Amino acid sequence: MELTFDALSKNYGKKQALIGFSAELTGGIYGLLGPNGAGKSTLMNILTGNLRQTAGEIRFNGAEIRSLGAAFRGRVGYMPQQQTLYPGFTAERFLLYMASLRRMPRARALERIDWALGAVGLSDVRGKTIRSLSGGMKQRLLLAQAILDEPDILILDEPTAGLDPRQRIAVRNLIAEIALQKIVIVSTHVVPDVEYVASELLLLSEGRLLRKASPAELTHELAGQVWEAELAESELPAAQAAGTVCGIARVDAGHIRVRLLAEKQPPFACRPLAPELEDVYLHYFGAEDGL
């Protein structure tokens, strides 16, 4: 299985949301990581056929996806970010409706609904109306509809948004489980969503693909650039001047422990730390103002 993005660009008027995006995806989980406005939704909307690119093309196993039409769309499962569900529908009715849009035969739909509700841990609320479900349950219901028709390509937009830590872990594990023999694209700006499950990360910023590499490669490249120092609170500006502050913890009255990203060893007592993916994120995308 091969999904190829070839010099894909999208302009909204003068705004260039995607600029010459090229990448080749085979089986596995790909984390599409980038800050707000990086172009992640634009890329996914082109892939799902909701948006037309300005230039470039996407090919699935060598064939341009628009020319494949419904044959391609039928192989794609999409979990959108917005919970635009039908509040009066029961979970089962919603899934039956989604199955009918996908032209799944009813018997198969019922069988797959059993499976999908079980997979996302919602079998108990099958007959409950969507308006009575919690935000986390709605999120899992959206995931259930995305995996209903056994897609080859699964696109997940911020799949763990609004979930509590336990649910996040459960959803992440579920994604890893169902990813076998699929191309799964997880779009997020939340590093832990993709840290342990993605085989490769695509770092997107201002419409451009900055890097495509495994989490291990990306963290390895930062070796020797992450530091920890215990400082007096009054020394924080010195740390900020030496590099990007990734974390601050209070040690005791007047003292802090600082995690710092800096190419050169900072000019105060510090020790090197093993880089983590959040350091990579800050390295490529920078910190918010104020740090």
Ligand SMILES: Nc1ncnc2c1ncn2[C@@H]1O[C@H](COP(=O)(O)OP(=O)(O)OP(=O)(O)O)[C@@H](O)[C@H]1O
């Ligand atoms: N319909 C539109 N008209 C004009 N500009 C748009 C439109 N949709 C998106 N943009 C702009 O294109 C850029 C990329 O937006 P996009 O929604 O693809 O980013 P994103 O990475 O998905 O962001 P987020 O994480 O906030 O969802 C942004 O600067 C955005 O403001």
